[in-house]
Amino acid sequence: MTMPTTTDAGMDAGREPLASPLPPPSPEPRPPVEAVGPAIRVRGLRKAFGDVTVLDGVDLDVAAGHVHALLGPNGAGKTTLVRILATLLRADAGEATVAGHDLARAPGRVREVISLTGQHAAVDELLTGEENLWLAARLFRLPRAVARRRVAQLVESFDLAGFSRRLVKTYSGGQRRRLDLAVGLVSDPEVIFLDEPTTGLDPRSRQGVWDVIARLADGGATVLLTTQYLEEADQLADLVSVLDGGRIVAEGTPAALKARLGAERAELTFPDDATYARAVATLRAAVPTQPTPAPPAIPPSPATAASPPAPDADGTAATEAGLAPAASPGAGDVTAAGAGGVDADPVARRVGVPTDGTAAALRRLLDDLDGRGIEVARVELRVPTLDDVFLALTAGSASRKESR
Amino acid sequence: MTTAAAPSGAPAGPAKPIGEAGRPPVAARRARSGGGTPAMIGRSLRRLPRQPDTVIISVALPVMLLLLFVYVFGGALDAAGGRTAYLTYVVPGIIVLASGWGAASTAVAVAADMTNGIIDRFRSMPVRAPAVLTGHVAASLAANAVATALVIGIALGLGFRPDAGVGGWFAAIGVVAFYVLAITWVSVALGLLAGSPDAANGMTFFILFLPYVSSGFVATDTMPGALRAFADHQPLTPVIDTVRGLLVGGGADGSDLAAALVWCAGILLVGYTASAVIYRRRSAR
Ligand SMILES: Nc1ncnc2c1ncn2[C@@H]1O[C@H](COP(=O)(O)OP(=O)(O)OP(=O)(O)O)[C@@H](O)[C@H]1O
Ligand SMILES: [Mg+2]
Secondary structure: OOOOHHHHHHHHHOOHHHHOOOOOOOOOOOOOHHHHOEEEEEEEEEEEEOOEEEEEEEEEEEEOOOEEEEEOOOOOOHHHHHHHHOOOOOOOEEEEEEOOEEOOOOHHHHHHHEEEEOOOOOOOOOOEHHHHHHHHHHHOOOOHHHHHHHHHHHHHHOOOOOOOOOEHHHOOHHHHHHHHHHHHHOOOOOEEEEEOOOOOOOHHHHHHHHHHHHHHHHOOOEEEEEEOOHHHHHHHOOEEEEEEOOEEEEEEOHHHHHHHOOOEEEEEEOOOHHHHHHHHHHHHHHOOOOOOOOOOOOOOOHHHHOOOOOOOOHHHHHHHOOOOOOOOOOOHHHHOOOOOOOEEEOOOOEEEEEEOOOHHHHHHHHHHHHHOOOOOOEEEEEOOOHHHHHHHHOHHHHHHHHHO | OOOOOOOOOOOOOOOOOOOOOOOOOHHHHOOOOOOOHHHHHHHHHHHHHHOHHHHHHHHHHHHHHHHHHHHHHHHHHOOOOHHHHHHHHHHHHHHHHHHHHHHHHHHHHHHHHHHOOHHHHHHOOOOOOOHHHHHHHHHHHHHHHHHHHHHHHHHHHHOOOOOOOHHHHHHHHHHHHHHHHHHHHHHHHHHHHOOOHHHHHHHOHHHHHHHHHOOOOOOHHHOOHHHHHHHHHOOHHHHHHHHHHHHHOOOOOHHHHHHHHHHHHHHHHHHHHHHHHHHHHHHOO
16 A cells, blocks of 8 residues: 555655644634635524434535634534534435545545544544554555654654653553644644534643644644633634534624623722712713623524624624614714623622723713713623533523423 | 536536635545545554553453363363363353453444534535444454454363364354454444443343353253253354354254354344434434
8 A cells, every 4th residue: 555656756756645644823814705615505404302402403604714613602512513423423314525535435535635623532542642543644545755744743742752752552542632633633624613623621731632623724724623711712713603402593703792781891899889870870861771681682694694704803893793882972982892781780889881991982971971980999801601601592492392 | 425526527516616726526525435444444444453442342341251261160170071171162152252242242333423513514514424333343243353262272271172184273263253243243233222332231230141151151951940941042152052063063953053153143244233313313313
């Protein structure tokens, strides 16, 4: 199976990505889906296990060269969707193409261009790290010289050198995870599925994996990753889709999604009850009250939602999306902070208002209060936890399930 | 099912990402899909010596059993002929018994693969579907070859004197290998069926037990009626009798040989078919 050396050399000549699989990160925004075409295209995908419907008509487009994050609560069907796209499960209905190959008609073609790194590490415990990498290289039938270079590169990129010649069963969880990711990249795949790639990693390893994923996409690969961490989606993803109740319930850039939730809140504490009362009145008048966060009405329409933000700052993109209501002149500066409601806590004399978190917005908010003679004792910026985001985005799913 | 990659150019697909020089077409980046069996066999062979319990069960235990039968039971079981006579009688039984153990550990290895997630990675690769199973079967054959050689070597040292010629040896090895192949595929099916390695271990119990109720250790006509009927008609008796005939009996009995081959072929067919069906079932849900 070893190929003639001349062929090796000839094939190697045009192998830019193999020679350097991880080009330096580029700050450029990636071209939109219309420009490059979808690397993953999913229409009306359905899957039920027995009488439990897990996917109930999923539509998804992932542009070639993009990183797309799939977010959703436990049991939402993220793994199921990824397994279907990686040819491991058959969908009950609907269609999907991966890198232009139809999933149902040409699964063999799909397997040639994808790699899957599942939720649980899929490496051979009784082989060493390097042997695992070599096994993948041989299974993909990489020419020996290419395989050797590739294995060496991956050992370096994933910082495996310290333990790559030890049996995997002696590895720590994080080491195993890194090897697992490296094995998934041996074939230089065009489309990469990562199911919770950083679960169980320490912050440094997580950052390392994030760097690798970002560089993969910069090298032209398409990445679909599932995650429980909004921060991860935020760091990596060009677009985020939220899967819940078997459907994509929201889709957009991380910034847009967060902005739609009024993601960040400024919490203002006031020195005394009188000031607090005036502040509550002023802020309530300026920001429309929403006692409970309603699920955001973001239609999962790929055509509109899939377009990336304007290349300027995230905050601007969110504002341009019409998220911040245009305000009446007097209270304009306060409302410009963002969407959402005002919550007030009389005991702590604290008022929370939505904000986009920019210094400018905060300054306007404080200046505005100052101009009215309302003294602010403390300001805190609070980013909602992932729980908040899930609860808000998936608020409908509980009631839907009840009524089923 | 898997198809060869297009010889030149990228398959009809999305426009290549812009920026840089673009990625080279898939066909140029890697060879065509399918196959993968040699790599899987290599994998399973590498794993073999790294599993202490498997090494003990499939290599050390047969040797211990040989010594146990010859020195502890040998005198009592066949006082007339003495130890050497019993040694001559029992070696084929030990060889077949050891084969069963080696094969049974395949079930555990297959079950482990099916439950720990690595199977998903293999199945998402352009690899011939059951290559991973073939790898385990090859490893089982290799392990059994080592165990059998060891048992025969020690038996020779203890005074085992087969009268077989080269042809007889080849025929005996062929019959044992055929039996191992058949029973290993049954183990593969059991491993696929089991939900966990532990369950797989339990399910192979009968493979380990069968040799005792055969002509392996005592002649079947010393057994009580029902047991004897079973022993006479179970597959291991013709297999063991054939091997015994070939090695020390001056040639195999024709009907034993035929029965052994038919049994092994039948077991192989059932084991292989069941494995293929269960593998596909478990994969394509
Ligand atoms: N083989 C199966 N048989 C029956 N039910 C299944 C099967 N696989 C998944 N499910 C069910 O499908 C639902 C979705 O599972 P899935 O693993 O896709 O969720 P997930 O979004 O990946 O969750 P998590 O965040 O916990 O990983 C769950 O309710 C799960 O119990
Ligand atoms: Mg999951």
